[in-house]
Every structure is written in structure tokens, then in C-alpha cells.
Amino acid sequence: MTIQFKDESFRGDFSYANSPSNIPRFPFPFPEDEYMYSTNIEPHHAARAGSPFENAFDVDEHYVAEMKDRALVLAEDPGRCQALPHMETAGWDFVELVMVSKARDYPDLFKLTMDGDRWHWINKPLQIDDTFTFGDSSTLPCHPMEYIGRQVQGDHAILDQRDGNLWLDAGIITAQADWSLDFDVGMNFFEWHAPVPLAHELGVFQRALKFLLTLPQGQPSRRLNWTLTVNPRLDTSPENYPKWGPDRMTVTPENIGEKVHLRVELQTFWRLPRSNAILFPIRTYLMAMNEVVTQPKWARRIHRVMRDLRPELVEYKGLSRYHPILVEWLSQFDDGAPTSPGIFPD
Amino acid sequence: MSESIIEESILSRPTYGTLKIVPGLAHYFLADASGAECVIRVVQELPRDMMDKVHILYVPTPGEAALITSLYALGANRFEHFPTIEEAVGKLGEWLSDAKMGTQLYLAGTEGLVGQGVAKGEECGLDHTAVQCEHRGSLARRVQCVHCKTMIEDVTTQPVKCPSCELLLFVRDHYSRRLAAFQGVCINAEDPTEEIEIKEVFK
Ligand code: HEM
Numbered sequence: 001m002t003i004q005f006k007d008e009s010f011r012g013d014f015s016y017a018n019s020p021s022n023i024p025r026f027p028f029p030f031p032e033d034e035y036m037y038s039t040n041i042e043p044h045h046a047a048r049a050g051s052p053f054e055n056a057f058d059v060d061e062h063y064v065a066e067m068k069d070r071a072l073v074l075a076e077d078p079g080r081c082q083a084l085p086h087m088e089t090a091g092w093d094f095v096e097l098v099m100v101s102k103a104r105d106y107p108d109l110f111k112l113t114m115d116g117d118r119w120h121w122i123n124k125p126l127q128i129d130d131t132f133t134f135g136d137s138s139t140l141p142c143h144p145m146e147y148i149g150r151q152v153q154g155d156h157a158i159l160d161q162r163d164g165n166l167w168l169d170a171g172i173i174t175a176q177a178d179w180s181l182d183f184d185v186g187m188n189f190f191e192w193h194a195p196v197p198l199a200h201e202l203g204v205f206q207r208a209l210k211f212l213l214t215l216p217q218g219q220p221s222r223r224l225n226w227t228l229t230v231n232p233r234l235d236t237s238p239e240n241y242p243k244w245g246p247d248r249m250t251v252t253p254e255n256i257g258e259k260v261h262l263r264v265e266l267q268t269f270w271r272l273p274r275s276n277a278i279l280f281p282i283r284t285y286l287m288a289m290n291e292v293v294t295q296p297k298w299a300r301r302i303h304r305v306m307r308d309l310r311p312e313l314v315e316y317k318g319l320s321r322y323h324p325i326l327v328e329w330l331s332q333f334d335d336g337a338p339t340s341p342g343i344f345p346d
Numbered sequence: 347m348s349e350s351i352i353e354e355s356i357l358s359r360p361t362y363g364t365l366k367i368v369p370g371l372a373h374y375f376l377a378d379a380s381g382a383e384c385v386i387r388v389v390q391e392l393p394r395d396m397m398d399k400v401h402i403l404y405v406p407t408p409g410e411a412a413l414i415t416s417l418y419a420l421g422a423n424r425f426e427h428f429p430t431i432e433e434a435v436g437k438l439g440e441w442l443s444d445a446k447m448g449t450q451l452y453l454a455g456t457e458g459l460v461g462q463g464v465a466k467g468e469e470c471g472l473d474h475t476a477v478q479c480e481h482r483g484s485l486a487r488r489v490q491c492v493h494c495k496t497m498i499e500d501v502t503t504q505p506v507k508c509p510s511c512e513l514l515l516f517v518r519d520h521y522s523r524r525l526a527a528f529q530g531v532c533i534n535a536e537d538p539t540e541e542i543e544i545k546e547v548f549k
Binding site: 180182 | 492
């Protein structure tokens with residue numbers, strides 16, 4: 001299967017859209033008709049050919065455009081990519097994991113040749129052809145995390161493990177749902193999650209941390225997280241809130257189907273071999289409500305989830321201004337019929 | 347000055363204890379005027395022959411001299427005072443850079459001073475178990491503007507206007523130890539025409 005990479009934008013004219021064939025493979029985040037935070041972690045093994053869970057690092061039609069958007073963000077704000085000094089080995093672990101996985105899963109797009117520590121990497125979609133010495137950062141144009149982070153969809157955080165906790169000591173974060181890497185760098189698991197409502201009290205984070213601390217190498221895990229974003233904008237950082245905040249005022253019953261996007265993060269967790277750090281890819285998928293409702297099961301379910309969403313989550317996720325009109329608009333697609341279990345469309 | 351009460355808050359928000367001398371090879375103190383009495387309280391208790399291991403940095407309020415005299419009279423190995431937190435913390439970095447295992451750091455005073463002392467200790471490789479903090483005085487916050495990254499000292503109002511980019515910032519409870527600052531995020535970004543009353547809240 002060859003992928004047709006789209007020429008599209010996540011800002012300005014927002015030309016981003018999903019091709020009809022890309023819609024059913026969207027990682028719809030609701031396995032049930034209601035949603036509440038939980039420690040929803042499962043093994044990240046291959047599931048369903050064609051789904052975003054088929055490969056270690058999913059590559060789709062938005063790859064090239066997303067990497068262009070990342071380059072724009074980094075040019076404006078280099079603070080979106082930061083690594084504390086002890087995170088270089090982890091950066092190389094990240095390089096290896098991505099290159100080996102992509103060359104294996106997409107041999108027509110990526111090619112890796114290793115001759116001892118001399119590595120030759122070809123990334124056809126981005127027209128990169130580089131030779132470097134693995135482990136020697138002077139043979140790359142930048143920090144290894146930044147080098148590979150510019151070639152893989154999704155934000156990436158790298159967590160150092162010590163003192164029975166995880167520490168957010170490195171990351172390349174240009175497509176975040178409203179959190180600041182520059183502010184959170186160096187925090188531990190409980191500190192960077194501090195602003196999240198209800199989940200601490202439910203013990204979600206205590207259980208999740210316990211699980212992650214014993215995450216074995218070679219057995220990655222995954223979870224889905226979601227929010228809503230007005231316009232298909234990847235960079236919804238707090239830094240740029242004055243740029244994207246006003247979009248929330250533009251939602252009307254007439255334009256809501258095209259304006260409001262379901263924003264899903266496919267989060268995976270990988271123990272890294274040399275550094276013992278954890279790589280945390282946060283892969284964002286965006287889909288307009290008009291596209292979501294093309295799948296009748298999803299349309300019914302998202303109406304029920306949104307209608308019954310806890311007020312604390314409505315507030316935290318920043319939906320307050322348009323939540324009532326969204327629920328009203330979605331209700332036209334819900335005939336009350338039962339929905340099948342699981343996230344995949346019928 | 348009375349002990350300050352900090353309301354229960356989110357988990358990134360630091361909590362503070364009461365300074366107590368623990369065994370160590372060297373004891374470093376950093377305080378401002380609100381925290382001076384904590385330093386005096388614990389150092390006074392020490393036997394004379396331990397004073398050689400005590401090093402004190404102090405940031406007085408302008409024009410104040412009585413506390414300088416009292417701190418000086420403790421007879422520490424080194425006592426220096428500086429007009430700003432930034433200079434005192436810079437000096438602390440110098441002192442800690444040749445500190446050895448067994449170093450203890452004691453911080454007392456306003457949240458801005460304590461936070462910057464903690465960040466410096468961490469930067470110099472001190473284990474967090476070797477750092478003690480006692481909060482005294484005003485609850486004024488040090489705030490980082492998340493938009494233009496300006497650090498705003500002694501913030502007492504909610505919201506606060508960023509002196510640099512001029513956005514009106516909501517002061518969150520989210521706190522970074524590395525930056526020793528709370529986060530300030532534009533309060534009316536969605537609707538810039540919204541008028542918001544500025545209230546004195548961090549006293
Ligand atoms: C180990 C890597 C992880 C990193 C770096 C990470 C990072 C973050 C960050 C930065 C936020 C935004 C907090 C804010 O408002 O400032 C967040 C939110 C959240 N995280 Fe994590 N997280 C990780 C793992 C997990 C795990 C394993 C769980 C499992 C339950 C989890 C559950 C959540 C939830 C429920 C939210 C709120 C999301 C929402 O409502 O939109 N996180 N995370």
C-alpha cells in the first residue's frame with residue numbers, strides 16, 4: 001500500500017481534512033456510551049490491519065504536512081524542544097526505536113542500513129538521506145531527540161526513571177493539547193498531572209505510575225486520550241493561546257460540524273534499552289464532527305458521551321463555550337438504538 | 347511574624363515545613379526578612395563549636411538593619427547579605443559549587459525566595475532530602491508569563507498584567523520547581539473584550 005501524502009495546513013486556511021478512506025481508521029476513543037477517566041492502558045500489540053494500532057509508529061496521509069507544521073513551530077519557539085543534559089542516551093534510544101520500527105513496518109518509505117555504528121538512514125517522504133555514527137551526536141545536525149522527533153508524527157516526551165518516579169526531562173512538543181513543555185520540564189509524574197481534575201482522587205495516577213515503573217522492554221503499552229479543538233489546529237499550546245483561544249468564540253450551530261474537531265491522542269509507552277527511560281509518543285489525530293458522524297455507531301455514541309460528560313471535564317477540556325450547542329447538534333444523529341461494544345465502526 | 351497557612355491545592359504546588367537542624371558537614375542558610383527569625387531560632391540552638399559549619403545568606407528589606415545585626419551576631423563562619431534574591435541565590439550557587447556530601451540547605455521566607463533556593467540547590471546537585479524549607483511572610487507569588495516567558499516577581503493580584511507583553515494573566519496554582527514560579531496564562535484570550543476586575547488575593 002502506498003500512502004498519498006496530503007499537502008495541507010493546520011493553521012491559516014486550515015486545509016487539513018481526512019480522505020474518506022482515512023475516516024474509518026480513526027482511533028475513536030470511546031469504547032462505551034459514557035466516558036470517565038480510568039487507567040485505560042493496554043498492550044500495544046498489532047491490532048486490525050489498516051488500523052492505527054497495526055504498526056509501532058503509525059504513518060498516515062498527514063505525515064508530511066505534520067512535519068512541516070512542526071518545523072514552523074520550532075522555528076518560532078525553540079523552547080518546544082528541550083532535553084536536560086542527562087537525556088542524550090535516551091535520545092539515541094529514541095532514534096533507534098523509530099528507525100528500526102519504521103524501516104521494518106514501511107520498507108517502501110524508510111530504509112536503515114547499519115554497518116557497525118555507521119548508520120545510513122533514508123526517509124523518502126521527507127527526502128532525507130543521512131549517514132551518521134550511532135551514539136555520536138556530533139554526527140547529527142542537532143540533538144538526537146530533535147533529529148528523529150522532526151521525522152515522526154506526534155509529540156514525544158522522554159521520562160527519566162529514578163526515586164520511584166518518572167521525570168519529564170526531555171521532549172519535543174509542538175502539537176499539544178494546552179500544556180507547556182517549557183513549564184513542565186523536570187517535573188515528576190504527579191506534578192505534571194497536577195492540573196487534571198478528579199483523576200488523582202480516583203487513584204488513576206497512582207495506578208498508572210505503578211504500572212509504568214515496571215514497564216518491561218519489548219512490551220510497549222498504549223492508551224487513548226481525547227479532547228475537542230476548534231479548527232484542525234495542531235499547535236494548541238498555552239504559549240499561543242491568544243492565537244487559538246478566539247476560535248472558540250466562532251462556533252455556531254451552522255458551522256459546528258466543520259469547525260469542531262475530535263482530537264484523539266494515541267499515547268504509547270516504551271521502555272528504552274540503554275537509558276532505562278520511557279519514551280512517551282503522543283500521536284494526535286484530528287477529525288471534524290462532520291466526518292465523525294459519517295459512522296452511525298460513532299455518531300450515536302459521541303452524542304451520549306458529550307451529553308453526559310462530567311462538568312469538571314467540560315471545564316478542564318475547555319469546551320464550556322460551545323458544549324451545549326454541540327450536544328444539541330449531535331442529538332440529530334442519535335436515534336436511541338444500542339451501540340456495539342468497542343471503538344471500531346460497525 | 348506569624349506562620350502562614352497555605353490552603354490545600356494541587357500536587358505541583360509546594361508545601362513547606364519547619365526548619366530543623368539535621369546532622370551534616372555543612373549547613374547553608376538562605377533567608378529574607380520574613381524568614382530571618384527562623385534562621386535565628388534554629389542557629390541559636392547550635393553548640394558554639396558547630397558555628398564553623400554554618401553559612402548564612404540574607405536578603406533584607408531595604409533600610410532594615412536590626413535583623414542584619416542579629417544574624418551577624420550568630421557568629422556563623424560566613425554571613426553575607428544582598429539587596430536582591432537573585433544576587434543572594436547567585437552567591438548560594440557559588441558556595442554550593444564547592445560543597446561536599448553531607449551538605450544541608452535551609453531556606454526560609456517568602457515563596458519566591460524559597461522556590462529560587464530550591465531550584466539552585468537542585469541545579470547544584472543537592473538531593474531534595476538535604477533541602478528544608480519554611481515559608482514565612484507574604485503569599486506573593488513569582489509568576490512566569492507562559493506567553494512571553496517574563497518572570498514577574500511579588501505578584502499579589504489575580505489576575506496580573508504582564509509588564510512585558512501586557513496580557514492579563516490568570517495566576518494558576520500549577521508550579522514549576524525548576525523555574526521557581528507559578529504559571530500565568532492569559533485570562534481573556536478567548537474574548538479579549540471581556541473586562542476583568544483585578545483583585546488583591548496573595549497577601
Ligand atoms: C508517562 C507519560 C505521561 C506524560 C508525559 C503525560 C503528560 C500529561 C500532560 C502534560 C497532561 C496535561 C496536564 C495539564 O493540564 O497541564 C496530561 C493529562 C492527562 N493524563 Fe497524562 N501523561 C503521561 C501518562 C499518563 C498515563 C499513563 C495516564 C493514565 C491514566 C495519564 C492520564 C492523563 C489524564 C486522564 C489526563 C487529562 C487529560 C484530559 O482530560 O484531556 N497520563 N498528561
